[in-house]
Amino acid sequence: MPGSDGRRIGGAGGGSSKGRGGGGAVVLAGVLALGAVGAGGAGGLGAGEVAAGGAGSPGVGSSPGARSVSARKAESKQVARKGDAEGAWQRLGMKGLRQTAKQQGECVASSFGRVREYFQRARCTSLDRMLFAVGDGAGNTAVVSVAWVGLATRGDAVGFKAVIDDHGSGDVRPLGGALLGLADVAFSGHNYGSDRDGSTVVVAEAEQVDGVVAAEVLDALAEVAALLPRP
Numbered sequence: 001m002p003g004s005d006g007r008r009i010g011g012a013g014g015g016s017s018k019g020r021g022g023g024g025a026v027v028l029a030g031v032l033a034l035g036a037v038g039a040g041g042a043g044g045l046g047a048g049e050v051a052a053g054g055a056g057s058p059g060v061g062s063s064p065g066a067r068s069v070s071a072r073k074a075e076s077k078q079v080a081r082k083g084d085a086e087g088a089w090q091r092l093g094m095k096g097l098r099q100t101a102k103q104q105g106e107c108v109a110s111s112f113g114r115v116r117e118y119f120q121r122a123r124c125t126s127l128d129r130m131l132f133a134v135g136d137g138a139g140n141t142a143v144v145s146v147a148w149v150g151l152a153t154r155g156d157a158v159g160f161k162a163v164i165d166d167h168g169s170g171d172v173r174p175l176g177g178a179l180l181g182l183a184d185v186a187f188s189g190h191n192y193g194s195d196r197d198g199s200t201v202v203v204a205e206a207e208q209v210d211g212v213v214a215a216e217v218l219d220a221l222a223e224v225a226a227l228l229p230r231p
Contacts, residue, residue, distance in 0.1 A: 010031075073220040080227040085132065092185050092217060094134040097141065100179045102231045103129050107149065113170020118163045126150035128230055131175040132181070133209065134221065140211030143185055144221050145174035146204045148230040157199045164203055165194055172203060182209065191215070193223035201227045 067186040069092075076091040086096045107124030109114055128148045135141035149172060163169050167189065177185035191206040204225035206218040 029192055032210050060140060065191065069214070069216040069220055076220065076224045077200070078226050080224045083229045083231075084185065085225075086229055087230070089132075089134045089221075092220055094136055094217075094221070097133040097135050098180055099132045100130050103175055103179075105129060107172070111170060111172045113168075114166075115160075115170035115172060116165050117158055117170075122156040122159060123152040124149060125152055127172065129172075129175050130231065131177070131180055131185075132225070133180050136213075137212075138211070139212050141209040142206050142213045142218060142221060143177065143180070143209050144204060144206045144225045145185075145187060146202065146225045146228060147172045147174070149201045149203065151199045151201065157196055157201050161194060161196050161201045164201070174205065185209075188202070191218035191222045193219075193226035195226040197229075200230065202228070202230075203207075204228075 072091050072093065076088045079091060080088040085099075089096050105127040107119040107127045110127060110129075111119055126148070127150070130146050132144040132146070133141060134144060149157075151161065153158055164172070171187075171189075173187065174187055177183055185207060187205045187207055189205065193204045195202045204222045206221040206225070208218060
């Protein structure tokens with residue numbers, strides 16, 4: 001179940017989200033200027049991909065003749081590992097609209113639930129967070145939260161990943177939407193990705209902001225974002 005403040009990250013097994021629906025509403029505080037997406041068109045997903053709003057819903061996921069989300073995600077992951085966030089979004093049919101600068105934080109103060117309890121017994125050495133807004137140029141937008149968590153040892157990182165990957169275990173709180181000119185963003189935990197590199201664990205989550213963004217795309221955004229190297 002979600003954490004006490006409704007903003008938890010985690011999905012069983014460390015993959016993307018486990019279940020749909022229940023995400024908090026996200027509203028724009030102002031109008032985002034959407035740039036046109038390059039080749040591939042709005043969303044750029046294969047025919048038959050159903051958007052989050054239900055069968056036949058317009059928006060990302062309805063472009064006929066395009067490659068599947070899984071094919072695009074595989075390419076996007078390769079680009080993300082090189083640190084090219086914009087290139088990664090583009091391969092998912094999205095375009096970066098804006099992003100925050102890296103924000104440093106203190107692990108215990110920035111977490112809750114069993115995640116916080118873990119930090120109280122295993123030393124967290126660093127916490128860097130960013131928030132990205134992405135869109136397809138057709139009014140369908142999403143936000144992606146990424147947190148890079150440094151632990152004292154590789155073993156502590158393995159333990160931390162096991163905790164945060166367990167649905168309902170708590171959260172490292174994402175940055176507030178106000179940093180991108182958005183109202184508060186309620187992350188549901190339904191579109192999740194994580195990765196570990198040595199003693200660093202990356203956790204990422206995506207939420208729809210406006211229009212209709214297919215559930216598969218939100219999952220892919222989170223899984224891809226978790227592969228971005230620490231800025």
